[in-house]
Amino acid sequence: MIIEIDQNSGFCFGVVEAIRKAEETLLLLDVLYCLGDIVHNDVEINRLAEKGLITIDHEKYFTMKDATVLLRAHGEPPSTYEYATKNNIKLIDATCPVVLKLQQRIRIGHDSAHNKNTQFVIFGKKGHAEVNGLVGQTNGQAIVLESVYEVEKLDFNRPIELYSQTTKDLEGFHLLAKELKNRATEVPVKIHDTVCRQVANRIPAIRKFSARFELILFVSGQKSSNGKMLFDICQSVNQNSKFISSIEDIDLQWIKNIGSVGVCGATSTPKELLEEVAGAVRKLASENFM
Numbered sequence: 001m002i003i004e005i006d007q008n009s010g011f012c013f014g015v016v017e018a019i020r021k022a023e024e025t026l027l028l029l030d031v032l033y034c035l036g037d038i039v040h041n042d043v044e045i046n047r048l049a050e051k052g053l054i055t056i057d058h059e060k061y062f063t064m065k066d067a068t069v070l071l072r073a074h075g076e077p078p079s080t081y082e083y084a085t086k087n088n089i090k091l092i093d094a095t096c097p098v099v100l101k102l103q104q105r106i107r108i109g110h111d112s113a114h115n116k117n118t119q120f121v122i123f124g125k126k127g128h129a130e131v132n133g134l135v136g137q138t139n140g141q142a143i144v145l146e147s148v149y150e151v152e153k154l155d156f157n158r159p160i161e162l163y164s165q166t167t168k169d170l171e172g173f174h175l176l177a178k179e180l181k182n183r184a185t186e187v188p189v190k191i192h193d194t195v196c197r198q199v200a201n202r203i204p205a206i207r208k209f210s211a212r213f214e215l216i217l218f219v220s221g222q223k224s225s226n227g228k229m230l231f232d233i234c235q236s237v238n239q240n241s242k243f244i245s246s247i248e249d250i251d252l253q254w255i256k257n258i259g260s261v262g263v264c265g266a267t268s269t270p271k272e273l274l275e276e277v278a279g280a281v282r283k284l285a286s287e288n289f290m
């Protein structure tokens with residue numbers, strides 16, 4: 001049986017940097033709080049928890065004082081920083097530089113808009129941490145659209161500025177942009193393509209990869225947005241694609257009579273986990289079918 005790991009899968013640089021900052025800080029502190037999952041992957045969260053990283057939610061954060069808190073790559077709205085200043089919370093800001101730049105663009109665009117009637121639109125997942133951080137740059141006024149089917153929420157007689165959550169798919173973004181241009185013919189429509197190429201560039205690569213194997217094992221945490229998106233792409237190319245979060249999810253029947261297996265994952269999937277999955281498949285195949 002041929003088993004191959006996709007070399008393009010694994011952490012993006014934003015996640016690598018956030019984990020590096022967490023580990024560096026944990027060398028100096030016994031306890032470090034992280035606001036939200038540092039990465040949407042339980043295996044990695046548990047590894048860092050053993051070193052002293054405690055994951056908290058926003059409800060807990062807004063009751064805390066005198067602590068050190070890490071902000072993950074997704075970024076946070078201004079209210080999180082304001083609370084820290086007032087409550088002696090030291091922030092270790094691991095917001096990805098790509099997200100920081102996007103937050104800044106939206107904030108400046110919003111604050112300096114000539115026409116105060118402009119609708120700021122974010123193509124993204126409602127309630128996602130990064131999207132909340134982006135909406136926060138507009139004092140909560142930005143309108144979040146999850147797909148082109150939600151455009152009726154907009155007023156096509158008012159100017160529009162469109163941005164994207166970094167991990168959304170380019171195809172969906174272009175579709176939405178085209179629809180806005182077609183519908184709002186009498187007012188300015190500004191399109192800002194802010195899709196992160198760390199994810200976008202993986203799409204053609206994972207498409208090619210998925211087509212080469214009889215079985216695809218896509219490894220990701222359930223909460224990862226780009227994980228869901230990349231898995232859908234695998235499935236569209238190779239119907240025999242399975243979504244797993246750990247080696248426990250592998251079904252022996254999947255590998256029966258299979259000659260080749262491709263193992264790939266999201267930007268939040270550790271390389272070690274991909275290797276572990278490949279190793280587990282090799283072992284199961286040799287113990288049961290060879």
Ligand code: SF4
Binds near residue numbers: 074097166167196267
């Ligand atoms: S996907 Fe892109 S924007 Fe998001 S954390 Fe990774 S590098 Fe940063």
